[in-house]
Structure formats: structure tokens, C-alpha cells
Amino acid sequence: MDDLIPLVNKLQDVFNSIGNDQIDLPQIVVVGSQSSGKSSVLENLVARDFLPRGSGIVTRRPLILQLVNVPEGEEEYGEFLHHPGKKFTDFSEIRKGIEEDTARIAGGNKGISRDPINLKVYSPHVVNLTLVDLPGLTKIPVGDQPTDIERQTKDLILHYISKPNSVILAVSPANVDIVNSESLKLAKEVDPEGRRTIGILTKLDLMDAGTNALDILTGRVYHLKLGFIGVVNRSQQDIITSKPITVSLNQERVFFQGHSAYKHISSRCGTTYLAKQLNHILLSHIRERLPDIKAKLNSLIGQTRQELQSFGEPPMEGIEHRGSLVLRLLTRYSADFNSAVDGTSPTITTRELCGGARIYYIFNSIFGAALDSIDPCADLSSQDIRTAIRNSTGPRPSLFVPEMAFDLLVKPQISRLEPPSVRCVELAYEELMKICNGVASRELQKYPKLYARVIEVVSTLLRERLDPTAAYVQSLISIQQAYINTNHPDFIHEVQSGPPSSSISSSTSRVNHGRSDGADARRRKRLGGSRGRQDHEGEGTTSAASASRHTKSADPAAGIGSTVSGAKEGGGESNFMDYFFGSGKSERFSTQSTIPPQATYAGSGIPGSGKDAPAGFLTPPTLAQTHLGGSESAAHVSGAGPLRFGDPMATAMMTEREEMETQLIRSLIGTYFGIVRKNIQDMVPKVVMHLLVDHVKEGLQTRLVASLYRESVFEELLQEDESITAERQRCQSMMEVYNRAFQIISEAV
Structure with a gap:
């Protein structure tokens, strides 16, 4: 019993020598x-x-x-x-x-x-x-x-x-x-x-007299x-x-x-x-x-031993020992990097997505949502579509919606897929950089110079792969713009329910043939021959019937074959594709597409120009007469007022036919854009995985060894962090103190 207080004093001396008060020693305060x-x-x-x-x-x-x-x-x-x-x-x-x-x-x-x-x-x-x-x-x-x-x-x-x-x-x-x-x-x-x-x-x-405690x-x-x-x-x-x-x-x-x-x-x-x-x-x-x-001392000894082991032993002297250590650290880092990407790391966190799971999230959630949010016809007004249709026909009137207008309009819309695609590459690169900085073992971090060089080598490798991957993704968009494949099976299926686009081409030639037959019949009519009128009716009917047999209406489910109000003949409404191809409508187009002779430049001296107008002005036909579907007579043109040069489409109201053409183009753009978007959404993740992720995984260890495994830099790279050295020495001192205190108690008890 008499030795217990000196025992505690010894323990107190031991702990006070290192300024540690983790042991609550008995004392009077x-x-x-x-x-x-x-x-x-x-x-x-x-x-x-x-x-x-x-x-x-x-x-x-x-x-x-x-x-x-x-x-x-x-x-x-x-x-x-x-x-x-x-x-x-x-x-x-x-x-x-x-x-x-x-x-x-x-x-x-x-x-x-x-x-x-x-x-x-x-x-x-x-x-x-x-x-x-x-x-x-x-x-x-x-x-x-x-x-x-x-x-x-x-x-x-x-x-x-x-x-x-x-x-x-x-x-x-x-x-x-x-x-x-x-x-x-x-x-x-x-x-x-x-x-x-x-x-x-x-x-x-000092208490008052008469009082006590x-x-x-x-x-x-x-x-x-x-x-x-x-x-x-x-x-x-x-x-x-x-x-x-x-x-x-x-x-x-x-x-x-x-x-x-x-x-x-x-x-x-x-x-x-x-x-x-x-x-x-x-x-x-x-x-x-x-x-x-005593129990507390046992616990502290165990904790301190574990902490000391976490710092590892100082690097051994000798080239062979240092080289073995460097190679082991580089190999472990490469394995930890690949495990983090593949999702097989034993230190996977449950608090947030990381590593390969984060890359998957980028592909399927962030990138997919970004593509889905793009409007196929964004910044594309009906006026833009109408102007594109007119510009693609040049000076000639067009019977059908020109394919050149579709190409002209759909290519800029496809280019809208490029920014989110490139951003997908950048996000995957950023996640790989996070993995690069987050998988280093504590043993590697003991050597700050080696750790910094490892991060530098891996970062350089990732940067080298970033630009080629982004360039390849950009080329995917350019490839889609280079060739607008209207013969794509999915596109044909959406546009029509019949044979592929060759049927449309065949129908077009037949309708054009009907148009020229109708023109011949009108010439015969002007000669006064009743036979000519009969021939015109017979040939037009035969031609229209032939076009009707070889042309099918658009698929209503595609959204482009809907009935357009106002497109009437004889009081009945017509389907848009039928309006172009079926039921002999081509005869109607061909007979109303003549250009009025009154639409001449003023002051040109051309017969039929009427009164001279000031230079720089045009006496145009009415909008209905300049359009294939118009029916105004030439007499209305002579009384029309002058129109200054500029964009005549800017203020003119869209005709019924133009509205249908615009609707068709818009639907075709949406359909084709959806096909391209699906291809891009499928291809970009594959490109990123092949050119960026897998390439880095496969070449990481080779690059690290080639860059850092050199005898001339072993000594420099394996300089231990001063704080790690100090912490190891502190733990060693604590172990000595705890062991000595435990020995004191064991001898006394």
C-alpha cells in the first residue's frame, strides 16, 4: 500500500516527460x-x-x-x-x-x-x-x-x-x-x-464570537x-x-x-x-x-502499435531495396487505380458515387439527360424553313419539298449534339483525375516527391488522351453531318409505311410525267381540238392513277401524314402526302403553275410590262400566283403596287401549301435528329471507354515504370515526409512510455 503513491508518481513522471495526459492518474485537485x-x-x-x-x-x-x-x-x-x-x-x-x-x-x-x-x-x-x-x-x-x-x-x-x-x-x-x-x-x-x-x-x-462550524x-x-x-x-x-x-x-x-x-x-x-x-x-x-x-494502458499500447505500423518502416538502404520499394509502390498504385475504375476496390465508400460508378452515371444520366433536353427544331422558325425551301429551288418552282432544304436545315441541328458530347468526355476525364488523386496508399504518401511524380505522370497520360478522345467525338458529329442518309431504315419506317424511298422517287417521276402530259393537252385545247381535250383528260387520268398506284400515304403515327385543314378539292380535305402524290392531284399542280406575263421589270422595254415603273422596283405577281398552289388570275398582277427589293418572304403570309411543307420539314428533322441522337448517345460512351478509360488503365503501369523506375532518382524519390518521420518518432516514444508504465504497474501489483 505504501508503494502505491510512489508508483503513481513514477507514472506521472513518465507521462509528464512527454507531455501526455491520456492516462487519468489518481491525484488530489x-x-x-x-x-x-x-x-x-x-x-x-x-x-x-x-x-x-x-x-x-x-x-x-x-x-x-x-x-x-x-x-x-x-x-x-x-x-x-x-x-x-x-x-x-x-x-x-x-x-x-x-x-x-x-x-x-x-x-x-x-x-x-x-x-x-x-x-x-x-x-x-x-x-x-x-x-x-x-x-x-x-x-x-x-x-x-x-x-x-x-x-x-x-x-x-x-x-x-x-x-x-x-x-x-x-x-x-x-x-x-x-x-x-x-x-x-x-x-x-x-x-x-x-x-x-x-x-x-x-x-x-476568524468566525464571529458565539458561532462555530x-x-x-x-x-x-x-x-x-x-x-x-x-x-x-x-x-x-x-x-x-x-x-x-x-x-x-x-x-x-x-x-x-x-x-x-x-x-x-x-x-x-x-x-x-x-x-x-x-x-x-x-x-x-x-x-x-x-x-x-492497467486496462487503459493495454488499450493505448495496442492503439499506438497500430498507428506505428501504419507509418511503416523507414526505407532500407541500398539500391536493390529502394528499387524493390519503388516498383512495389508503383504496382500497387496501378492496381488501386484500376480497381477504383472497375468498382472492385476494397475501400469503396457508401456515401457517394465514385470511380467507375461515377463514370457510368455521367454516361447514362448526365450525358443522356443533356441530349434529351435538346430540341430538334430549336431556333428554327417556320420562316427559316420556308426560306430554306425557296432558296434550295432557285428560280424554279418546286412540285415537292426539295431534299436540299432538308439537308440545309438538319445539319445545324445535328451540330447541337457536339457540346454535350465533348462535355461528356471532359466529365469522364475529370472523374479519372479524381481517381488519380484519391487512390494513393498511405505508404506512397509517406514519400511526397514520389507521390507528386506519380500524380504528374498519370495526369500527363490523361491529358494526352483527352484531346484525341474529344477530337474523335467531334468527328462523330461531323460524320453525321457529312452524309444525311434519308435512306436509313429507321427514317424510312418513320416517314412512310410502304416500300423504301425508291417508291417515292418512282412516284415523283410518274407525277412529273403527268404534269408534262397535262401541258400538251392544254396546247391542244388552245388549238380548239376537242380530241385534244379528250386526250388531255385521258392521259392525265391515266398518269394520276399510275402515280396513285405506286405511291402510299405517309404513316399517320409519324406525325407527318396528318390531315391538313384547308387543302380541299371539290369541298373535301386531303392527306398531305396524297396532296402531293395521290388521287390525280399532280394534274392540279401542273395546270396552275404558270408564271403571269405581267410580272416583268418596269422600264425594261419588254412587251406586256405596262406602265413604266421607277428603276429598282419590281411589279410582282400576287403571293398566290408565285406559289405552285395559287389560283389568282394574271389580271390581279397588273394592279399590284410596287415592292422594294429585299426579302419578299419576310412579310408575306404563308400559304396553305407552305404551312404543310413547313410542317413536313419540321417532322422530318425531328425524326432524323432522333436517329442521330440515338447513335451519338450510344457511340460517345464507347469512344470514351476505348480511347480514354481503357487506354489509361492498360498503359498506366508501363508509363509509371518507364518514367520513375530509374536508379539515379531512387534516393530523391524516397525522401520521407518530415511530418511522417516526426509522427513515427512520437509513436515510438509513446510506446516506450506505455511499456515502461505497464512494467511499473506489473511489478507493483
């Missing part, structure tokens, strides 16, 4: 407000005057005081941990040393610090104890004290007394009502049942399991006159034995009884907590 007499209590226990004194807050750093009992006749001295091996036999020098070290750490502005001062006192007049003296509780900052001095002091005290292995020595002056004791109030916060709190009542000799000392006012002990300290006058503490202790004993209220409990009062009681309490507390301390 002294708490009290300023001027409560706690410093005098400590000096009485040591029987020496060694603590700083003065006005305001004097104790500004925790003082860990170890009292070591030595045999009678041996030298009495003190020793600071920060001055190892130096003995202070003059206790006034100890006081000076405490003041100097306090000012060095806490400064000279009366502020406090958590950094403790460790003092060990060897004396035959002390019992084995470990005490912690803390700054006194204060309410109002004085002088140049910090404005939050109360909070700082309270936080520091709570830091010590909150530890389960601490015994709280709550010092309260007897001449102040116990209910106002700040020390007991703080102790109750962390020890509400009073199991590890011992109360000290000071200044019993007997009820408090006997536990009838405030219950503590360890009870209350009353002491009488030296007065301020005694301190000023340097009255010996031994004399004061004799006066204290006389006071209790002669006081009418305390004489029957005098054996349980005074500093001598306090020292013995504290020694007994601390021994019991150490014996009770020692198994937990």
Missing part, C-alpha cells in the same frame, strides 16, 4: 476561491513556505505537487521537471522558480495557462501525496487581467476535476456561508453525489462521503513576520483541543490529520482505480 486559504493549506502540508503570494490572482498555472516522504535525517529539497537533476534546497528559490516559469508561459498580464508546473518535494515531514494546485476562482478581472478571467479559470478547474480518478479538495472559508462556496458548487457539477469530494474549512479562528464539520449541513476537515492557517501577519510553520501547526493543535465546540472532534481536525487522511484517501483511490489504469 485543490479547488478554492481567491483568499480562501488553499495555498496556506498546501504549505502546511509541506511544512514549508514555498508558494508565491501577493494581491489578486497569484497561481496562474496548474502546479502538480508530488510529496515524497524520505527517512528522517535525509536532505530536504525540491526538484522541477523542467530543471531535471537540479536540487533546490532553498525553498525561497522554489518560489522564485514558480514565479519565473509562470511568467515565461502565462505572460506578465495576470493571465492563466493550462500548461502545468511539475514540482517534486522530498522531505521527512511530508506524507506521500500527489496534489494539483489550481488558480483561485475569481469573479471580477483586476488590473490587466483578461475580461473573461472567470470563464478561463472555471474551464481550467473543470478540466481537472471532471476526470473520474481525481479527488476534489474543495477549500471553503468558515467565515463565509457554506451555501455560497464556489468550490463546493463546482464540485457538485462533476460529483453530484459527493463520492470523491472532501471539504476543507479554513479560517475557523460544528454542524458543517459533522456533515449535518452539507453531506460529503469523505466528510469535512477543519484547519487553522497562518494569518497574514504571521506570513509577513515569517512565522515558522511548525509553530503555527502547534498553535492549530492547541486551538482545536481548547475550543469548546471542537475539542471533542479535535482528533479529526487540523493539518496533521488532513495529511494522513489525504494519504489514506489517495491510497484507497489508487488501489481501486489501478486495474482500470
Whole structure:
């Protein structure tokens, strides 16, 4: 039992030597407000005057005081941990040393610090104890004290007394009502049942005449399991006159034995009884907590060993060892990179998508949504479509919607697929860069230069593959624009439900043939021959019937064969494709497509031009006469007003035929764009995987070895991070401390 306190002191020395307080060692923590007499209590226990004194807050750093009992006749001295091996036999020098070290750490502005001062006192007049003296509780900052001095002091005290292995020595002056004791109030916060709190009542000799603290000392006012002990300290006058503490202790004993209220409990009062009681309490507390301390040490040893292993061993000397290490690190990095892409890494997170799963998400969600959001006819107005149709026919009227107009309109729309496709490549590249920076093992990160070079090599490889991949994706768009395949099976299926596009071409030739037959019939009619009229009717009917047999209407489901209102003949509505191909409608087109002779340039001298108009003006036909579907007579043209040169399509209303043509073109564009979009959505991920992802995976290790496996750079690359070296040394020191502490406990128990 007597060896337990020295055992704890040894443990405390071991841990204090490295500034570690992870082990909660049993100790007595002294708490009290300023001027409560706690410093005098400590000096009485040591029987020496060694603590700083003065006005305001004097104790500004925790003082860990170890009292070591030595045999009678041996030298009495003190020793600071920060001055190892130096003995202070003059206790006034100890006081000076405490003041100097306090000012060095806490400064000279009366502020406090958590950094403790460790003092060990060897004396035959002390019992084995470990005490912690803390700054006194204060309410109002004085002088140049910090404005939050109360909070700082309270936080520091709570830091010590909150530890389960601490015994709280709550010092309260007897001449102040116990209910106002700040020390007991703080102790109750962390020890509400009073199991590890011992109360000290000071200044019993200063109580008013006729009063006493007997009820408090006997536990009838405030219950503590360890009870209350009353002491009488030296007065301020005694301190000023340097009255010996031994004399004061004799006066204290006389006071209790002669006081009418305390004489029957005098054996349980005074500093001598306090020292013995504290020694007994601390021994019991150490014996009770020692198994937990041993278990805690075992746990710390295991944790520190694992941490030390995580830093690995320093690189061995010799080219062969260094080369083997570099090759192993490069191989592991390549394997970790590929595992992260393939989704086979053992460190896969469950918080977010990463690696290959993120690339899949880019392909199917981000890229797919971007393509789906593109409007096939965005920024393509009906006026643009009509103008394209007119421009593609040149000076000739057109019977059918020209294919050149479709090509002209659909190519710019296809180009809208390029930005999201290129962005898909960039997003995949960025994700690979994240993988590049995130898969390095902790062992590789120990060598910052090697780690930086690995990242540089992989980043360079990724950048080398970025541009070719993006260029290939751009070429996919150019390929789609280069050849507009209207003979694509999916496109034909959408546009018509009959034979492929050759049927449409065949139908077109037959309808054109019907148109020329109709023109011959009109010439014969002008000659007045009734036979010519009959021939015209017969041939036109035969031609139209032939076109009808070889041409099918558009598929209604495709959205382009819908019935267009207003396209009537004889009061009946007609399907758009029938309007072009079926039921002899071509005869109607051919007979109404003549250009009025009145539409001549003014002042040209051409017969039939009418009155001369100013130069630069055109006397145009009406809109209906310039269109194939018009039916206005030439007489209306002669009365039409002049129209300035410019875009005659800008203000003209669309005819019924133009509306149908525009609708058809828009539907065809949407259908063809959908086919191209589907192809691009399928091809771009394949290109990215082949040219970027797989290429990097397959060539990564080869590139790393070729770039970094060189004997001339081994020494430079394998320079360990200084922080890693320091952490390894710290862990090694901690392992030595824990092992030594465990050995001390094992030998004592």
C-alpha cells in the first residue's frame, strides 16, 4: 500500500516527460476561491513556505505537487521537471522558480495557462501525496487581467476535476456561508453525489464570537462521503513576520483541543490529520482505480502499435531495396487505380458515387439527360424553313419539298449534339483525375516527391488522351453531318409505311410525267381540238392513277401524314402526302403553275410590262400566283403596287401549301435528329471507354515504370515526409512510455 503513491508518481513522471495526459492518474485537485486559504493549506502540508503570494490572482498555472516522504535525517529539497537533476534546497528559490516559469508561459498580464508546473518535494515531514494546485476562482478581472478571467479559470478547474480518478479538495472559508462556496458548487457539477469530494474549512479562528462550524464539520449541513476537515492557517501577519510553520501547526493543535465546540472532534481536525487522511484517501483511490489504469494502458499500447505500423518502416538502404520499394509502390498504385475504375476496390465508400460508378452515371444520366433536353427544331422558325425551301429551288418552282432544304436545315441541328458530347468526355476525364488523386496508399504518401511524380505522370497520360478522345467525338458529329442518309431504315419506317424511298422517287417521276402530259393537252385545247381535250383528260387520268398506284400515304403515327385543314378539292380535305402524290392531284399542280406575263421589270422595254415603273422596283405577281398552289388570275398582277427589293418572304403570309411543307420539314428533322441522337448517345460512351478509360488503365503501369523506375532518382524519390518521420518518432516514444508504465504497474501489483 505504501508503494502505491510512489508508483503513481513514477507514472506521472513518465507521462509528464512527454507531455501526455491520456492516462487519468489518481491525484488530489485543490479547488478554492481567491483568499480562501488553499495555498496556506498546501504549505502546511509541506511544512514549508514555498508558494508565491501577493494581491489578486497569484497561481496562474496548474502546479502538480508530488510529496515524497524520505527517512528522517535525509536532505530536504525540491526538484522541477523542467530543471531535471537540479536540487533546490532553498525553498525561497522554489518560489522564485514558480514565479519565473509562470511568467515565461502565462505572460506578465495576470493571465492563466493550462500548461502545468511539475514540482517534486522530498522531505521527512511530508506524507506521500500527489496534489494539483489550481488558480483561485475569481469573479471580477483586476488590473490587466483578461475580461473573461472567470470563464478561463472555471474551464481550467473543470478540466481537472471532471476526470473520474481525481479527488476534489474543495477549500471553503468558515467565515463565509457554506451555501455560497464556489468550490463546493463546482464540485457538485462533476460529483453530484459527493463520492470523491472532501471539504476543507479554513479560517475557523476568524468566525464571529458565539458561532462555530460544528454542524458543517459533522456533515449535518452539507453531506460529503469523505466528510469535512477543519484547519487553522497562518494569518497574514504571521506570513509577513515569517512565522515558522511548525509553530503555527502547534498553535492549530492547541486551538482545536481548547475550543469548546471542537475539542471533542479535535482528533479529526487540523493539518496533521488532513495529511494522513489525504494519504489514506489517495491510497484507497489508487488501489481501486489501478486495474482500470492497467486496462487503459493495454488499450493505448495496442492503439499506438497500430498507428506505428501504419507509418511503416523507414526505407532500407541500398539500391536493390529502394528499387524493390519503388516498383512495389508503383504496382500497387496501378492496381488501386484500376480497381477504383472497375468498382472492385476494397475501400469503396457508401456515401457517394465514385470511380467507375461515377463514370457510368455521367454516361447514362448526365450525358443522356443533356441530349434529351435538346430540341430538334430549336431556333428554327417556320420562316427559316420556308426560306430554306425557296432558296434550295432557285428560280424554279418546286412540285415537292426539295431534299436540299432538308439537308440545309438538319445539319445545324445535328451540330447541337457536339457540346454535350465533348462535355461528356471532359466529365469522364475529370472523374479519372479524381481517381488519380484519391487512390494513393498511405505508404506512397509517406514519400511526397514520389507521390507528386506519380500524380504528374498519370495526369500527363490523361491529358494526352483527352484531346484525341474529344477530337474523335467531334468527328462523330461531323460524320453525321457529312452524309444525311434519308435512306436509313429507321427514317424510312418513320416517314412512310410502304416500300423504301425508291417508291417515292418512282412516284415523283410518274407525277412529273403527268404534269408534262397535262401541258400538251392544254396546247391542244388552245388549238380548239376537242380530241385534244379528250386526250388531255385521258392521259392525265391515266398518269394520276399510275402515280396513285405506286405511291402510299405517309404513316399517320409519324406525325407527318396528318390531315391538313384547308387543302380541299371539290369541298373535301386531303392527306398531305396524297396532296402531293395521290388521287390525280399532280394534274392540279401542273395546270396552275404558270408564271403571269405581267410580272416583268418596269422600264425594261419588254412587251406586256405596262406602265413604266421607277428603276429598282419590281411589279410582282400576287403571293398566290408565285406559289405552285395559287389560283389568282394574271389580271390581279397588273394592279399590284410596287415592292422594294429585299426579302419578299419576310412579310408575306404563308400559304396553305407552305404551312404543310413547313410542317413536313419540321417532322422530318425531328425524326432524323432522333436517329442521330440515338447513335451519338450510344457511340460517345464507347469512344470514351476505348480511347480514354481503357487506354489509361492498360498503359498506366508501363508509363509509371518507364518514367520513375530509374536508379539515379531512387534516393530523391524516397525522401520521407518530415511530418511522417516526426509522427513515427512520437509513436515510438509513446510506446516506450506505455511499456515502461505497464512494467511499473506489473511489478507493483
